[in-house]
Amino acid sequence: MDISTYDPVLAEERLAWLRLLNPLRPPAPGRALVLVPTNGPALTVHPGEEISDAWVGRYQTAYTVDTTEHRLVLSIPLLSLDATFAFRSEVALVCAVGDPAEVVARGIRDMSDALFDPMRRMLRGVSKDYDIAEFHEAEAALNRRVRDFTGDSAVRLRNIHVELLVDDDEVASSGRTYRDVVRETRLAGMRRQRHLDMLRADGFEGLVAEIMEREGPRAAQELIAKAEADEREELMRTFKLVMERGDADREPFEVANTERMVLGRLLGGSEAPFGGARASRVRGSIGAAWAGEPRSGGRAEDRSATVLPGEVVPPPIVGPPEDEPLADDVWLDKASTGGDEGYGVPRSGPGPRPDRDGARTGEAEPPRVSRVRGVQRMRPADGER
Known part of the structure; x- marks a missing residue:
């Protein structure tokens, strides 16, 4: 069972000079007897050991010290790299009295209070190198620091473990916030997919219809305008x-x-x-x-x-001006296959050639070709379509 603290001195007794009816006896297992004389060092008696001067003696005070192991939990705030933020930590450890006489001499009556300041100084030397966001890295470094720490001669320590904590309110609020973000993200994705499907199906007109449904005809008209x-x-x-x-x-x-x-x-x-x-x-x-x-x-x-109402129909394309130079050996004619799809086909070679006056026996003058403009697409007449 974890406890926050305990008093290692179980009892303190003033001794009489003559103890014929109440001699000193060795302590029970898990206890140690510290006898403080008038002069000189204290005597520590462990279970099963004999006590000199048990009937008459020079000892004035007897202290019964608890030497069993206790599991303690210390709550220690640790500053981070930014002094305005701190880690909330719990340090769990197993402690026991190593030297009962030293414990009595130091006057240790609250074990957690005696361990708090040394542990805090040791752990802050590590936590100050980590930002508050580096939660797991800081926890790992703290545990590496205390792994081989065994206390001192008076108090023995083992199984030290540091755990960085998050407040219960913070856990609840952060979990709620996370669920809200996930929910909003999913709903936003559904809305976005619906809009994409609408645009793929109806294009920009579908978007206008959506605006008209939500904001009215005036908003749609303003968008179109x-x-x-x-x-x-x-x-x-x-x-x-x-x-x-x-x-x-x-x-x-x-x-x-x-x-x-x-x-x-x-x-x-x-x-x-x-x-x-x-x-x-x-x-x-x-x-x-x-x-x-x-x-x-x-x-x-x-x-x-x-022609449809409002359709823009370009004016007819005419030939080159009269004063534009013309090629002497190039003229337009229909292809022998029965049509040129509206293009003038340049042709040269044997056969009758039109003269500059524009006459060929029994035939109309072919379209004129400009050396400046080149050959342009001719629109077929209605009868040739």
Whole structure:
């Protein structure tokens, strides 16, 4: 059974000079008798030993000392590397009186009190090298320090073990906090997985629908309007960059195609969710104007019938200007297989060649090819589709 402390001196008796009726007798097992004379050193009598001057004597006081082993538990606070934090420790040990006369001479009446200060100084010399977070490392170092400590001549020690403790309230609160963190992490993962599944299934529109359900139609409308505004701002910056850059390293048709593509994105349909928050009057007018113009080789009425409302249809691509130099030995013609999918096929070799006036016997003049622009894709006429 562990106890916190005990008194090693069981009894103290004043002795008479003449002890004929009550002579001194040896102590019982587990006890020691310390006889203190008037002058000279004390005499320690162990069980079974004879006592000189037992009837008459020079001894004035007799002390009965407990020499059995006791298991003690000492609660010692130990400072850590940071002096504002301390380890809470329990030191369990087995102690016994080694020299009863020395115990009497020192006046030891509380064994734990006698051991507390020496043990604390010894253990703090180790704990001060460890941070409060290095819990297990500090405990191992403390046990290595006390492993071979056996006490002194008065008190013998063995089986010393140091255990660092955590408060019961801290254990309960930390366990509760851990469970709460695990629960919240799991719930957050479930919510995140649900949102990922929704985005994979419905895309950005699913996110807008979720916002509309939680915050109302106005929040969804504001989100769509903001997405469209950001898109238009980015397109405007791109369009200004295209217009400001020089075209020295690019062909004229490349500049025209780039401008047409950016302008079509700027005035055409928005890529914001559900097509954007509002329609563009400029986009509608441009689309209507382009819808009324025939494509290359087609009729205006046929073309306008196939154009969707608000669709941006580029103007027809025409040949090079009259004043642009042309190749003498290259012209466009249909492939012999029955079509070239809208591309001009350069061909040279034997056979009739068109003259500069643009006539071939019984045939219309082929499209002109520019040495500056190169060969461009030709849009097939409605009848050739």
